Amino acid sequence: MKKISRKSTAPSSEGAVDINFLSRVRSKIQDPFFWSDWLVVVAFVFVIAFFGAIAPAEFLTLWNLNNILVAASIPAIIAVGQTFTVLTAGIDLSVSSTMTFGAVTFGLAFTNGWPLLQCVLFGTIAGTFVGLLNGLIIAKRKINDFIVTLGMLSVASGAALVLSDGKPRQVISESLATLAIGDKANIPYLMMVAFVIVVVAHFVLFHTRFGTHVFAVGGDPESARAMGISVVKIKIAVYVISGALAGFAATLAISRIGSAEPAANTSILLNSVAAVVLGGVSLFGGRGTIFGPFIAALLLQSLSNGLTVIGVAAYYQYLSIGLVVILSAALVRTDK
């Protein structure tokens, strides 16, 4: 998980500094994990350079880069939540419908005249609740995460349809519109929100006991338990995080499309899993970063945007994005 960028500045007591450093660089380069961590960055730079080279006037404009940042904001937040579940060797297939459920509850609150912040809170709580259910069933009842969240995918979208009666609810709000289209210093507000979440998540994962325990549970649940870590609590927590972030992301989605839509958007799920895999998080758990999936979310949106900008027909876009995901998954496959 640790990156080479964190090379220590204090010279080690044994041996000359430069030899130490060189050997460390060599061992890093030979370490397959190093490449799975950095592949996404390399790929991202490559994608930007590629489209920048063939369509500089269209792709590398402030306007367009802004669009990419806006487009990547929601996938980035969902990918952060997904990263937590995958780090424990789990997966949350219900993220898209959890987000829809959050959006519908937000919409209900909004049409009932609640203040905006309470609507946001309500939607987030609704998502958290779905995540809690996932976590309780997976961790306590020890039922396969794939099955539970697949079921929840259906349950949450059903609940969203029932609650909304299948009808979208319009949410027209000045503040939300500002959130959706505003920016500061060319950074869209939406991306700022996403980035704050990314930074906080990184901090939680790498600078708190909880974060270490997430890695431990994902890497080896038996050993984690033997060391006194409550595997059940950690598992519940990661699904709660995923659900809460999906519920919160509903606010961003509503701000962008101006209504709470009752139909689940499965692209959200595919995108989050793709970002997590591309971002170098091991599907077997215990290994990964937050910035990896974040860059991957940016990469996926850049790819989609670039292909649109250079006028690649829709059919080929599906093909190429799918290929990129599979290819990079094959490249980073260093697990076990």
Added chain:
Amino acid sequence: MTTKPYAIECVNIKKAFGSVDALKGVSMFAKPGEVTAIIGDNGAGKSTLIKCISGVYNSDEGEIKINGEVVEFVNPEESRSFGIETVYQTLSLIEDLSIWQNLFLNREITKGFGPFKILNKSKMKEEATKMLKNLDVYIPSIKSRTRRLSGGQRQAVAICRAAGWGSSVVIMDEPTAALGVRETAKVEDLIKRMKAQGLAILLISHNFDQVLRLSDQIWVMRQGDVMAGLRSKDTSGDELVALITGAKSGKG
């Protein structure tokens, strides 16, 4: 000595996995300042017994006393907080965490307060280096992933972790099984040192020479039962073999 309670005392411990009776009513004890060995064939129930003591398993029946106090550990965290550290046969190291992270797993040092507690990484690395030095273990870098360590290095790290927490009881399940001669000697050294410090050591080993060399008390297990409890100085390798294989009955 006699007035002091046993560090560990098990009374009639039973544990079944489905239809397998792994422990059929085990009673034994371990005294502080002594090395207590448990020996027995594969599948005799040795690991199961220590897992019952450390709270990984909950026994079906029976009583466990630590320093005279009846305890019921429902998870390993409770036994750890009671000063019992265990080196499991599988070592319980997380492969993808670094060595220092493993040494401090679930014992992380933090700074700050309340919900803003953050890991004090530099302190943990510093302490980790000390812990390894105490055991005289050579590890190239405490920052490397545990996955990269050799079998012996792993075992050393796991023992180091158990020894490093100012515990009163250290349980070790075949701690030298994968070690070379030099490393084995070091671990035995460490065990002696811990004993000298007054800790109770519970040692599982298949190496009779080692057992006779290190231990004060030996419990022989067969098929989920304790066959005999002997003072080490009063027995021999031949007697132990006879007890383990059932050629000699210790109970009668």
Added chain:
Amino acid sequence: MKLNRFAKVALVAVASSSLVIAGTTTSNAATKKLKSIRVAAVVKGLDNPFFIGIKEGIEETALKYGVYANVQAAPGLNDDIGQANKLDSLAGQNYDCYIVIPISSNNLSQAIGKITKKKKTVINIDSPVDAASLKAAGGKITSFAGTDNFEAGKAGGAKMVAAIGAGKKIGLIAGLAGNVTSAARVDGFKAGAVGATFVGPVNADWDTTKALDAANAMITANKDLAGFFAANDQMAQGVGKAIKAAGLKIPVYGVDGIADALNEVKAGSITATISQYPYVMGQMGVEACIIAAQGGKVPAQTITPYYIIDSANITAALTNKSTRGYFPNQTPPGAYTNPYTKLIKKN
């Protein structure tokens, strides 16, 4: 499916009629050459022949006039945000005009608002953009071209009564409960079938098998049924099977004009399908774009044609393929009004 298609057309009509006065939008200087006109289109997911028909219409019409067209689709079913991202990506580019079919009535409003700020034209086809959200986002739609499901149903009702005579009993099969498109079609049919009495409507969820079961039950309970109307072709196919099984000789009408239904009309198992023309929608979208780019005045709203295809015109419909030949029945086999074509300056 084409959900909500006509739900808010009235709203849009009100909104866009005021827009058309401002009408002609951009183009400041002399009339633009056809060759230099660039059109971008964002349609719904291409998992439905209907939207592929629209795509064909856009691409072939662009080819015909020599304008450039880039057709993009939502990345996935229900991917409302992904669709907005697509439009955003295109909005910064050098296009004169954007053709949009929103997945939901709101999801493209903000992106349209951004385009309007750039003083570019937006043409809305098929599913209308909601007027209120458009206004909130500061967006403007120059022209809307879409079908009127009520009118299509109404024409079918009139035709059936003319065929079977007044005062007869007609069975009605609807789509999903609460679906706006289905309701408009069924209500239109009832309004057109003057003097008839009705059984149902029963919801068969757009599904052939469910429609077959529903029709069976209706026939058993009502020996005197003189005809059936189904809100789409798939359901009409099911009804056709039920009629045949009961040994009856009564008409069944469907809606849409999908290829399968046309074949069944030819075979006689479906009497007629009230056909809609996605290809024509695409065509009108491009033509509206050209008019705007040329600085002409674009009609604010156009109802795209529907046409009843029965044994009288089925041969013509089946042979009426697009240049690329993907679908039969691309354009109506008879006359229809297209207010756009005549406004284009050939240059």
